[in-house]
Amino acid sequence: MTPSIDMTVHPIVEGFFDEATNTISYIVRDPGSDACAVVDSVMDIDYAAGRITHDHADALIARVRELGCRLEWIIETHVHADHLSAAPYIQGALGGRIGIGAGIVAVQETFGKVFNEGTEFQRDGSQFDRLFEDGDTYEIGTMTAVALHTPGHTPACMTHVVGDAAFVGDTLFMPDGGSARADFPGGDAGQLYDSIQRILALPGEMRLFMCHDYGPGGRDIAWETTVAEERAHNIHVAGRTRAEFVEMRQARDATLKVPSLIIPSLQVNMRAGEVPTDQHGNPMMKVPVNGL
Numbered sequence: 001m002t003p004s005i006d007m008t009v010h011p012i013v014e015g016f017f018d019e020a021t022n023t024i025s026y027i028v029r030d031p032g033s034d035a036c037a038v039v040d041s042v043m044d045i046d047y048a049a050g051r052i053t054h055d056h057a058d059a060l061i062a063r064v065r066e067l068g069c070r071l072e073w074i075i076e077t078h079v080h081a082d083h084l085s086a087a088p089y090i091q092g093a094l095g096g097r098i099g100i101g102a103g104i105v106a107v108q109e110t111f112g113k114v115f116n117e118g119t120e121f122q123r124d125g126s127q128f129d130r131l132f133e134d135g136d137t138y139e140i141g142t143m144t145a146v147a148l149h150t151p152g153h154t155p156a157c158m159t160h161v162v163g164d165a166a167f168v169g170d171t172l173f174m175p176d177g178g179s180a181r182a183d184f185p186g187g188d189a190g191q192l193y194d195s196i197q198r199i200l201a202l203p204g205e206m207r208l209f210m211c212h213d214y215g216p217g218g219r220d221i222a223w224e225t226t227v228a229e230e231r232a233h234n235i236h237v238a239g240r241t242r243a244e245f246v247e248m249r250q251a252r253d254a255t256l257k258v259p260s261l262i263i264p265s266l267q268v269n270m271r272a273g274e275v276p277t278d279q280h281g282n283p284m285m286k287v288p289v290n291g292l
């Protein structure tokens with residue numbers, strides 16, 4: 001058990017669902033001060049039109065202002081492959097520091113090659129304000145948050161625990177959704193199982209907040225559950241051995257299509273949410289033909 005976890009601290013968590021990408025962004029508030037954090041923001045893109053807008057991020061910004069909160073952190077649970085981060089846009093409006101797992105350097109190395117980036121693309125994570133190692137802590141007002149390395153979906157995945165709330169990224173889905181794919185470069189189904197077990201070893205009453213929900217079986221979109229619920233009912237994990245999970249995960253991943261926004265998402269998110277530019281400084285992205 002990590003000593004920084006204090007179940008008597010109850011952050012106020014608000015989820016903001018993005019219908020275009022099934023992503024949930026969060027505002028996490030300290031009940032003891034005016035401090036807050038944003039987790040996994042979304043920047044809107046019409047990929048066919050090459051058009052980027054900020055309606056989802058503007059809603060987060062408006063809410064933080066309405067609450068009169070001070071934004072201290074803009075957290076990315078990992079390098080998302082299915083939506084673009086709005087971290088720098090939000091930082092420009094509200095301040096705060098952008099943080100991600102230290103495994104980002106592995107992701108930058110891999111996709112720096114895929115997108116044939118030049119030397120101006122730094123592969124040292126320096127686009128971010130803070131790189132979290134496993135067990136690193138940081139403050140949101142009077143609350144202490146701890147970042148736990150939970151790789152498997154990607155090498156940079158971290159679960160952020162703040163009091164009795166944990167933001168699991170794509171490590172887990174709601175109990176009836178199971179788990180996220182583990183077939184991206186640097187992903188590993190066995191590692192994902194181990195990371196999930198680490199989350200399930202947290203206190204049973206810990207609130208868990210998902211990064212995605214797809215409403216399986218037509219149920220309403222949901223994003224909050226508990227460790228106890230996941231332990232008992234997660235359809236990919238409950239009652240499965242590590243070997244059984246790996247077999248299931250790999251078989252399932254072999255049937256999944258490439259996420260529709262992976263090409264713009266990676267180019268933006270490996271830059272902490274900055275849109276790349278061409279040699280003239282104009283925002284521009286690439287499509288690596290047969291490169292993924």
Ligand SMILES: [Fe+2]
Pocket residue numbers: 078079080081082153170180
């Ligand atoms: Fe993801």
